[in-house]
Amino acid sequence: MDILSLIGVIVALGAIIGGNILEGGHTRSLVQLTAFVIVMGGTLGAILLQIQMPVFTRAMRMTIWVFLPPKVGSAEAIERIVDWSNTARKEGLLGLESIAESESDTFSSKGLQLLVDGSEPEVIRKIMEVEIDVKEHHDTQAAKVYEGMGGYSPTIGIIGAVMGLIHVMNNLADPSALGPGIAVAFVATIYGVGMANLFFLPMAAKLKAIIHQQTQYREMILEGVISIAEGENPRNIETKLQGYLH
Incomplete structure (x- = not known):
């Protein structure tokens, strides 16, 4: 949490x-239910027009990250990488095959399998960097859904305010209708600006920070795998990867 x-x-x-x-x-x-419907409905409609369905569904699934972010155990990962290095020195790269099959992290498992297959360090780097870049791009596009909603909702709030004022102007002869119309006008503005600056934009920023953290984690795994492929000393690998903890 x-x-x-x-x-x-x-x-x-x-x-x-x-x-x-x-x-x-x-x-x-x-x-004000009317103001809420105008702002949320208009914002949702605008963002759906902007993006594709896979991006939207991905953004909805990532919403929980704001409160329950995925655990990124960098310190534990460094320990695992050092263990992989020790295994490779003692048993050779083929000794990592059973570890690759049991590894729960698919990215780490892919890197280990490339080691077992005897791939050159540069080949491993190119293959794994593609996965890092694509994953970061997809997640960032999903986070931008909330950024887009934060851009649209204040404007939709102004539209709601104008609609409320139009309702007021159309009912000047009926004093009982003036109050609700004015209320919708001002509350719609509050909803639009408030939801953008209190929720949508901060959520987008939080998700981008989490995505950046995950990208750094994968880059650390990549550096560890490359170091093993190049036959570096396990202690040197540990020292190098500890830089990712700061």
């Missing part, structure tokens, strides 16, 4: 609702 994400949501909502109460307002005044 990423406790900072949870605290951030609580503090953000608490500041808005608490500030409204301190000003003498009522919480129910911020709850």
Whole structure:
């Protein structure tokens, strides 16, 4: 659990609702279904028009990362790489075959299998770098879904505000209709700007940080595999890879 994400949501909502109460307002005044439908529906429609379905579904699956990010055990990975190196020195590269088959991380397993197959270091680097780049690109595109929603929602909020004012102008002769129209106008703006700056944009930034961390992890695995292929001393490999921990 990423406790900072949870605290951030609580503090953000608490500041808005608490500030409204301190000003003498009522919480129910911020709850406008019409404004919510306009802003969320318009934002969702705009982002669906912009992206392809695989990207959108990937973004929805990655949402949980904001609160439950994938565990990246770099220190544990370095220990595993050193063990692989020791095994390769004692038993040869073929001794890594059973380890490759039992390795749960598919990226690490692929690197080990390339070692077992006797691939040259440069060949291993090219093959694994392609996977790193493609994976990073796909995940970054998914994170940009929230970045796009953060760009659209304030504008959709303004559209909701204008619609509310139009409703007000059309009902100037009916004082009972003025209040709801004005409420929708201002609350729609709050929803649009608030959701962009309190949720969508921060979520995009958080996901990009996690993706960057995962990319560094895979680069560390790659360097370890290349070092084993080049026959480096296990102690030197450990020292080199520890630089990824800082």
